[in-house]
Amino acid sequence: MKLFPSGHATHPQWPMAAGLVLAQLRAQMAQPDYASQPTLGLLYITDHYASQAEQILAHLREALPEVTDWAGTVGLGVVANNVEYIDEPAMSVLLCALPAGQFRVFSGVAPLGHGNEGDGPAAAGFRANTALVHADGESPELPELVAEVAGRTGTGYLFGGLSSARQGALQFAAGEGQGAAGGVLRGGLSGVAFGPQVRVLSRVTQGCQPLGVEQQITAADGNLILTLDGEPALDRLLETLQISLEEPEQAIAAVRATLAGLSSPGEGEDTHRTRSLGNDTRVRHIIGLDPNRRGVAVADEVQPGMHLTWCRRNAQAARADLMRICAEIREELEPEEQPLDVARAMAAGEADAAPHLARRMAGAVYVSCVGRGGAHFGGPHAELQIVRHALGDVPLTGFFAGGEIARHHLYGYTGVLTVFVVDERGD
Incomplete structure (x- = not known):
């Protein structure tokens, strides 16, 4: 597994923002440490672009034909490494290169099954281990729906959040079995499930x-x-x-x-x-x-x-707890004995923390509450700067949610940080 290409931008006109994002993605895909043939795209847009969601997804799918599946949602804000875009037109994209047959996009159109033949050709033989989930907070019996999806995974662990928008939440779910609805859905729950070969490490940080x-x-x-x-x-x-x-x-x-x-x-x-x-x-x-x-x-x-x-709610407690979970993730991924290049990569400070496979993080997804963000942490981008300072310049995407999902629970005023782990061989 190589580093996941990522891109983010803000612009009043979505084609300009998409162009900037695509330029970043293509530049990274040409670098040897980054995946050149990613197959799964995670797309998050602010609600300023909500009315153009179908055009944005169609544009990215046409520009990146190698990416077969897409998932994501809308938020009042979106995040990338070291930066947050709140209440402004912006988008954030992460392109994941995952083992073949080890992920599946699901939605109300093509629900997540149990990997049986009766679940349809897209699901046959696939066994979900974990899942990234996006949901409409207005959906009836949402806690039961989240628990049901968690029960269809091998670990029972979900991560994600509730869409947040001033006028109508939406989700992206495009890929095999999703039909011809343009990949933009409203209501219910959708996301992408990962097989056992996709290792993720996730933590919940409290803000109270x-x-x-x-x-x-x-x-x-x-x-x-x-x-x-x-x-x-x-x-x-x-x-x-x-x-x-x-x-x-x-x-x-x-x-x-x-x-x-x-x-x-x-x-x-x-x-x-x-x-x-x-x-x-x-x-x-x-x-x-x-x-x-x-x-x-x-x-x-x-x-x-x-x-x-x-x-x-307490800003000091929120900062301390975010630093704690970042430290836990970093410590869990650090080997007891480190070659010189690994030690240098792990010790790199914020100023020179370039993406490096030695950190064993191919990419990350961060879902934070709309009640958090820079203002709660002491300044613009402060929340994401804490993450970068601890983990380095890991490719990252995510959004500010109307409620956070971790395991089979719905949370509030929290952050859910999940990293995709590079295995010991660096595959």
């Missing part, structure tokens, strides 16, 4: 800081938390925030700034934790208080036995 100790939900009704550790949930919340309903203005302001971090029983035991907020924690908004039942309503269905941590 805990306000107190983790508690267990001991009674609940739908999305209403009734008791925590056997005590009224509302009382525990007021105690944590040190507020009283007798001072309503102060109380409302404090509750509005507070979020509920939920995790299911048995999760997080073997995962990394940031202070007391684990990777498995799904952050949800508080949507109401019930003084009569002394309950707290959150934007998700809850059940007794789940764990809860009250938390708030």
Whole structure:
């Protein structure tokens, strides 16, 4: 596996942006360390280009006929290595060179099957191990749909996010079995599944800081938390925030700034934790208080036995946690003994961190929450600069999502960083 060509650009006119992207891709495809015959394209556009989505995809497919399949979506912002484009017309592309028969684009037109003959000729014999997923947040029963797709993979691991756009979300899904719909879909879920020969390494980074100790939900009704550790949930919340309903203005302001971090029983035991907020924690908004039942309503269905941590968004915690997951990925890919060229590549700082196969990263996908981005990290591009500083100039694409997907869960205010790993032989 070689480095994946990548390109990104912004311009008021999409043909100009596409031309700049294609120039970058072709220049890299001519270099010996980059893949010259990629077969899968990942395409992310900002919603400024949404009305021209079909023209953009058709243009790229015609210009890059060797790329047989495409997947991607629209976002309020898109990312590339060291740069983010938020609320401006832009596109980001990553071209993946993967082993033959080790990936498959899927959608509502051609769903991801179990690799049986009954799943159709495109799926026969294919066994999904992991999958990159894009979804419309307005789709009915979306959590169940995500869980179902995760169940059709060998590892149960998905990564991706929900499309984000001011007017109508869309997804790209073009390839064998996708029909003649132009490759642009609306609603539902789509993506690309990867076989066991495509190794990926993925981490979730949280953007919130805990306000107190983790508690267990001991009674609940739908999305209403009734008791925590056997005590009224509302009382525990007021105690944590040190507020009283007798001072309503102060109380409302404090509750509005507070979020509920939920995790299911048995999760997080073997995962990394940031202070007391684990990777498995799904952050949800508080949507109401019930003084009569002394309950707290959150934007998700809850059940007794789940764990809860009250938390708030925190820029310092978000920076520290992003640095942590980047360090974990880098350390996992570093061999214990390194030849001189490998050591130099791994030690390269931000100023000279050129793409290098010694880093064992062919490319990366980063999906971050629309509530994050440079402004939350202290300045334009700061979030992506943290990634580059830690991983080097790895080819990268991605977008700012209306919700993030990791494993079989929907997250909020997080980032999901996934790298495609070059095997030991560099194939």
